[in-house]
Amino acid sequence: MSLPAxxxxxxxxxxxxxxxxxxxxxxxxxxxxxxxxxxARQFARAVxxxxxxxxxxxxxxxxxxxxxxxxxxxxxxxxxxxxxxxxTDLLPPDEIRRAKEAGVVAVKLYPxxxxxxxxxxxxxxxKTYATLEAMQREGLPLLIHGEVTDPDIDLFDREAVFIDRVxxxxxxxxxxxxxxxxxxxxxxxxxxxxxxxxxxxxTLTPQHLLFNRNAxxxxxxxxxxxxxxxxxxxxxxxxxxxxxxxxxxKFFLGTDSxxxxxxxxxxxxGHAGCYTALTALELYAEAFDAVGAIDKLExxxxxxxxxxxxLPRNEGRITLRREEWTVPEAxxxxxxxxxPLRGGETLRWRAVPES
Ligand SMILES: NC(=O)N[C@@H](CC(=O)O)C(=O)O
Ligand SMILES: [Zn+2]
Ligand SMILES: [Zn+2]
Numbered sequence: 001m002s003l004p005a006x007x008x009x010x011x012x013x014x015x016x017x018x019x020x021x022x023x024x025x026x027x028x029x030x031x032x033x034x035x036x037x038x039x040a041r042q043f044a045r046a047v048x049x050x051x052x053x054x055x056x057x058x059x060x061x062x063x064x065x066x067x068x069x070x071x072x073x074x075x076x077x078x079x080x081x082x083x084x085x086x087x088t089d090l091l092p093p094d095e096i097r098r099a100k101e102a103g104v105v106a107v108k109l110y111p112x113x114x115x116x117x118x119x120x121x122x123x124x125x126x127k128t129y130a131t132l133e134a135m136q137r138e139g140l141p142l143l144i145h146g147e148v149t150d151p152d153i154d155l156f157d158r159e160a161v162f163i164d165r166v167x168x169x170x171x172x173x174x175x176x177x178x179x180x181x182x183x184x185x186x187x188x189x190x191x192x193x194x195x196x197x198x199x200x201x202x203t204l205t206p207q208h209l210l211f212n213r214n215a216x217x218x219x220x221x222x223x224x225x226x227x228x229x230x231x232x233x234x235x236x237x238x239x240x241x242x243x244x245x246x247x248x249x250k251f252f253l254g255t256d257s258x259x260x261x262x263x264x265x266x267x268x269x270g271h272a273g274c275y276t277a278l279t280a281l282e283l284y285a286e287a288f289d290a291v292g293a294i295d296k297l298e299x300x301x302x303x304x305x306x307x308x309x310x311l312p313r314n315e316g317r318i319t320l321r322r323e324e325w326t327v328p329e330a331x332x333x334x335x336x337x338x339x340p341l342r343g344g345e346t347l348r349w350r351a352v353p354e355s
Contacts, residue, residue, distance in 0.1 A: 014319070041351075046082065089127040107141075146167065187240075253284065316353075
């Protein structure tokens with residue numbers, strides 16, 4: 001056990017290599033234009049999720065989406081979108097080579113019905129094995145929303161059951177396929193990944209490191225804390241914090257920032273997703289600082305993910321200052337409003353990118 005990092009005094013700061021976000025929803029059109037500057041301000045690169053309507057299922061669609069993202073960047077911003085394809089039962093193995101040539105960095109598995117815009121997702125992973133074999137050959141990672149959708153399984157157990165029903169058989173059948181278990185939410189998930197070989201890694205979101213499921217219900221139903229996989233109990237949160245701050249290179253930053261218009265979250269059948277891009281690094285800093293591990297943030301945020309994907313580490317830097325500031329309650333989102341997680345609250349860290 002290493003000693004806790006010394007606390008950073010108010011007004012003090014730490015500087016990190018510029019980080020990357022390995023799990024980000026940017027949407028499209030006016031929504032894309034509204035949220036992209038927030039991510040581009042803090043992150044050098046982001047792995048952009050393909051769950052648009054219709055989903056991004058071909059190399060050509062991924063290239064066109066990448067062009068729309070670049071066109072929506074504020075003047076002078078330096079930000080590289082890393083594109084992904086959406087795995088369906090019908091994604092042909094040939095598309096993998098074309099995707100690789102087009103600069104696509106990964107393929108995303110959404111079990112059909114598991115989350116937002118997953119109706120085109122995979123119904124049985126075995127139907128995709130020829131495509132997964134092509135990915136294994138090309139070294140293209142599979143990113144997994146790891147929840148079973150069986151209605152008989154309790155919502156809070158869906159990740160743990162996924163490990164036994166899907167992850168273990170997949171790892172046995174496709175041992176050298178690179179796999180990222182996205183947005184881990186459980187102790188079982190953290191233990192599974194920590195005990196796996198070098199082909200398996202995981203992303204962790206700020207909300208799952210900072211909050212347990214009480215946050216959804218305290219003082220009334222709070223839809224802005226509702227995302228999928230849903231927040232779990234305190235025991236699980238602590239296991240995730242331990243994994244993130246362990247220094248293990250199998251765990252890295254992926255916000256899963258998932259913007260939905262406020263009126264669609266504050267709604268019967270409210271949409272799943274927390275909007276964290278505006279405050280991402282500050283939220284992670286708070287989670288790491290709370291356990292005296294701010295010195296472990298740089299590896300988690302800036303090195304482990306790039307190393308797993310085989311990308312160069314970033315050149316630029318970003319400073320986190322120990323300074324209080326209040327998160328805006330809402331930001332414009334096309335014709336609607338978007339409510340950032342912790343909107344209206346005071347945060348203790350503030351990110352100051354290098355100009
Ligand atoms: N995390 C979420 O709650 N929502 C994501 C989808 C996802 O990552 O599962 C979204 O696209 O809104
Ligand atoms: Zn997901
Ligand atoms: Zn997501």
